[in-house]
Amino acid sequence: MSFDPVVRLTDVGRLHGDGPGAVTALSEVSLAVEAGELVAVMGPSGSGKSTLLNVAGGLDRPTSGDVVVEGVSLSRLPAGELAALRRRHVGYVFQDLNLIPSLTALENVTLPRELDGIRFRDARRQALEVLAEVGLAEVADRFPDEISGGQRQRVAIARALAGERRLILADEPTGALDTPTGDEILQLLRARCDAGAAVLLVTHEPRYAAWADRVVFLRDGRVADTATAPLESAR
Template sequence: MSTVSPDARVLEMHAVTKTYVDGANTVTALDAASLAVDAGEMVAIMGTSGSGKSTLLAIAGALLAPTSGEVAVCGEVLGQIGVRDLARLRRQRIGFVFQDFNLLPTLTALENVALPLDLDGASSATARSEARRALAVVGLRERARSFPDELSGGERQRVAIARATVGRRRLLLADEPTGALDSVTGEAVLRGLRERADDGAAVVVVTHDARHAAWADRIVYLSDGQVVDETRASGPESLLSGGAV
């Protein structure tokens, strides 16, 4: 693995393979895939359905263990720490943004965002102060007392982003975060993720849309579980000028 300082290298995946047994067959979801993401960097993962994008994201976020290979988050090698420390790492350093938001309907926006800190043992005052700050970053401070069903789709997604970044989160993973949103709202969500990277987080976004990938610094392409190509993104401004991604 790289000797890059963990202060700069937030995510490092080295020769990661994930296989499943399906009856008499073995299915390879990831095949010796490697990926490194630094603080302040946004990376888009693209590929056809079944190429391994969501599997890569789940392994990067310590939700799924690889069959082989090594994964390190914030300098901690996931295969070398116990279950309790993995849970701590997910709570404190990794944020997830899902396409379906995964907000708890009985909690307000503020309570949803504060939940990871509550679960980590923070005081109520600290958790809510941090949650208000995170909501302010995504422009939703005034919606703190609203319940999810009182929010628009874009507002719910921004609450999910605030929850994913609250506290000391350094790695933000987003799986098709704009799939259920209209184009205007989707662009606002991507802008929010870009801002989180600009603030120093490492951001990885799985997307099928080249317009969304243009917000990233790099685009990594998967095919049949393998990293087959990588390009520098041209930036969202290229879409306005008619340039290619």
């Protein structure tokens, strides 16, 4: 077991466009998330939250600084290797669930694993395991429109978790869910964290950010402040 963080951002900057019209999305952001750690990112619209998440997961490349995932620097990684690293190590949960309506919950979780080149039987077994982990074993054969919004979001999380990925990136995963259902989603992410994953969560909801070990406040693309859970009640 290594004590290196699962993801580390060092002096990361992200400019959109160039010249005098360039817009700074991120500037000098340094942040590390270790295994077992849940870090929440908060900030007003346009503060760079989603850009930070995309850069951390290799979906977007920084214009300066470096991102290291599982010990591998992403800066000079060719596109093909970057895609492979993402598939192997990174799970994404977005507000927009992107579940395929004509596939069952089980098929929605299985399909991306198959596309990753996993044999059907193994992909299916992994999918069943992870659906059970998120409490959806009994609705595995239902279609997205046959289950509740909270259950759909849990399917999307199961899809992100399948295959023992250690870096989970979640962008507003509680979407429009009511608070008890949103709390269940955080419960799942927290449990995965406690089992050794590193979770980076973007949210504008303080109540969900409060599940984190650390809360990073972004403002105009910079880290403005960090709140750490008080030590006396640490796990």
